[in-house]
Amino acid sequence: EMFTALADLEGLVLTELELVKQLDTYIQEEENKLKLLRGHMEEYENMYQEASADVSKYLANPVNAYLLVKSLTSDWKKIEGVMSQNFGSAFLKNITQHRSDLRFPSDEDLNGAAVALMRLQDTYKLDTHALAKGELLGKKYSRQLTAGDCWELGRQSYNNGDHYHTVLWMGEALNKWDDESNKTAAREDILDYLSFSTFKQGNVKEALQLTNELLKIVPYHQRAIGNKKHYEDVLRKEGILLPIEMILTKPFNTANLKLKKPVDNLEERDKYEKLCRGEKLMDPKIEGHLRCRYITNNVPFFFIQPIKMEEALLKPMIVVYHDVMSDDEIETVKKMAKPRFKRATIRNSKTGELEPANYRISKSAWLKSEEHDHILKVTRRVGDITGLDMSTAEDLQVVNYGIGGHYEPHFDYARTETTEAFKELGWGNRIATWLFYMSDVEAGGATVFPPTGAAVWPRKGSAAFWYNLYPNGKGNELTRHAACPVLSGSKWVSNRWIHEHRQEFRRPCGLTFDAEM
Ligand SMILES: O=C(O)CCC(=O)C(=O)O
Numbered sequence: 382e383m384f385t386a387l388a389d390l391e392g393l394v395l396t397e398l399e400l401v402k403q404l405d406t407y408i409q410e411e412e413n414k415l416k417l418l419r420g421h422m423e424e425y426e427n428m429y430q431e432a433s434a435d436v437s438k439y440l441a442n443p444v445n446a447y448l449l450v451k452s453l454t455s456d457w458k459k460i461e462g463v464m465s466q467n468f469g470s471a472f473l474k475n476i477t478q479h480r481s482d483l484r485f486p487s488d489e490d491l492n493g494a495a496v497a498l499m500r501l502q503d504t505y506k507l508d509t510h511a512l513a514k515g516e517l518l519g520k521k522y523s524r525q526l527t528a529g530d531c532w533e534l535g536r537q538s539y540n541n542g543d544h545y546h547t548v549l550w551m552g553e554a555l556n557k558w559d560d561e562s563n564k565t566a567a568r569e570d571i572l573d574y575l576s577f578s579t580f581k582q583g584n585v586k587e588a589l590q591l592t593n594e595l596l597k598i599v600p601y602h603q604r605a606i607g608n609k610k611h612y613e614d615v616l617r618k619e620g621i622l623l624p625i626e627m628i629l630t631k632p633f634n635t636a637n638l639k640l641k642k643p644v645d646n647l648e649e650r651d652k653y654e655k656l657c658r659g660e661k662l663m664d665p666k667i668e669g670h671l672r673c674r675y676i677t678n679n680v681p682f683f684f685i686q687p688i689k690m691e692e693a694l695l696k697p698m699i700v701v702y703h704d705v706m707s708d709d710e711i712e713t714v715k716k717m718a719k720p721r722f723k724r725a726t727i728r729n730s731k732t733g734e735l736e737p738a739n740y741r742i743s744k745s746a747w748l749k750s751e752e753h754d755h756i757l758k759v760t761r762r763v764g765d766i767t768g769l770d771m772s773t774a775e776d777l778q779v780v781n782y783g784i785g786g787h788y789e790p791h792f793d794y795a796r797t798e799t800t801e802a803f804k805e806l807g808w809g810n811r812i813a814t815w816l817f818y819m820s821d822v823e824a825g826g827a828t829v830f831p832p833t834g835a836a837v838w839p840r841k842g843s844a845a846f847w848y849n850l851y852p853n854g855k856g857n858e859l860t861r862h863a864a865c866p867v868l869s870g871s872k873w874v875s876n877r878w879i880h881e882h883r884q885e886f887r888r889p890c891g892l893t894f895d896a897e898m
């Protein structure tokens with residue numbers, strides 16, 4: 382699957398280019414064929430006109446007689462030959478053969494991309510109508526969606542059992558359909574999905590109204606007849622007198638319906654989404670104490686070029702360092718990571734198999750310091766700035782987020798028994814997180830901390846840093862954080878997780894829960 386990373390989707394543009402080229406050749410070949418046939422047809426027609434005026438006189442001429450016979454034997458064979466030339470199947474064969482090196486997205490990608498669009502719609506409170514017009518945050522214009530495009534989004538939602546978004550998108554499809562001169566969907570298909578999902582969301586009257594509308598187009602639609610009866614029964618039981626006068630409003634307005642967003646088990650969803658939208662949740666008094674400063678850490682090189690530090694939160698301390706990774710270093714890391722990208726997976730506790738994780742839509746790869754001088758330099762820099770020993774840090778984890786890519790609220794440290802945490806590494810728990818931002822993000826994609834209201838917005842070359850553990854080794858629950866869905870742009874980050882061992886003299890352990898750095 383490729384929808385999970387924007388870097389992978391880029392290849393699809395090449396697929397489109399190749400298709401355009403091939404289709405162009407195919408159309409030219411078909412056009413040549415038609416031109417040839419038209420020429421032959423005109424010849425036949427002329428001959429007929431001439432001959433039919435006076436058949437016997439015409440055929441009395443031996444050349445004419447010869448040409449008539451010739452035109453219906455050898456010429457006709459040529460025409461047969463031209464007409465049975467099948468450029469279409471040759472074109473398809475060519476594409477199929479290319480399929481392994483041309484990259485085609487799968488149905489899973491289509492579903493993933495549709496779900497991502499719904500996630501963006503919910504998180505950033507995007508209006509369905511504006512989105513369908515190609516508006517993002519009132520300014521950015523993408524292509525307009527047709528009734529058929531909206532219908533497809535509705536159908537994807539329906540197949541996922543998500544009647545809420547089915548109603549929104551099928552409703553939009555219905556309105557678009559009304560305005561379209563070249564219809565891109567069938568109105569009865571839109572009404573079929575829309576009526577059923579409207580009913581599923583608990584709007585029986587409107588479902589009946591939409592079903593009646595469908596029956597006007599297809600009077601013997603079996604399922605619609607059954608549904609109509611069922612909806613009427615439900616209404617009768619509710620004590621509503623039938624038939625009721627109902628006219629479909631134009632445009633169809635989903636705002637008049639009762640609609641419930643699909644429930645999910647993330648209790649902090651509300652806070653998380655508010656922070657993603659840039660709403661301020663932090664106490665202004667706390668925010669007022671945040672400062673910026675230059676640091677040198679007694680590292681000689683930093684005396685010449687001090688590091689710019691900005692506080693994002695004091696308790697626990699979350700800081701952002703600016704200009705700590707150069708464009709060259711970023712390019713190296715991206716280039717090395719791309720061919721190794723794998724989608725984030727989790728192990729299914731029942732089957733033991735690795736499965737794609739829906740709470741984390743991204744692709745990642747691991748790079749070692751030894752692999753490139755740039756990575757080694759970056760590792761040393763992190764050690765110099767944090768004062769921590771990097772020999773117990775994990776390799777650099779490079780991440781690229783795809784359409785609507787996100788990472789739901791989580792802790793970076795292991796919450797199981799400390800002895801069990803990252804057992805294979807044997808370096809203790811993840812004491813601190815260093816998070817490089819390797820791209821700017823046009824919209825969305827913040828790193829947010831729901832318990833405290835802190836938010837860090839990606840800026841190319843910056844990095845966020847915080848301690849996950851208290852000095853006594855206990856995990857700090859206030860460090861729970863998330864990567865907001867990317868609304869526009871491609872988001873690249875890389876993680877350096879530093880472990881407890883060997884930090885004893887650098888960040889002494891203590892008995893306290895003191896959250897200061
Ligand atoms: O991408 C981000 O902003 C955060 C990523 C993150 O939290 C993680 O990879 O653990």
Ligand SMILES: [Fe+2]
Pocket residue numbers: 791792793862
């Ligand atoms: Fe994280």
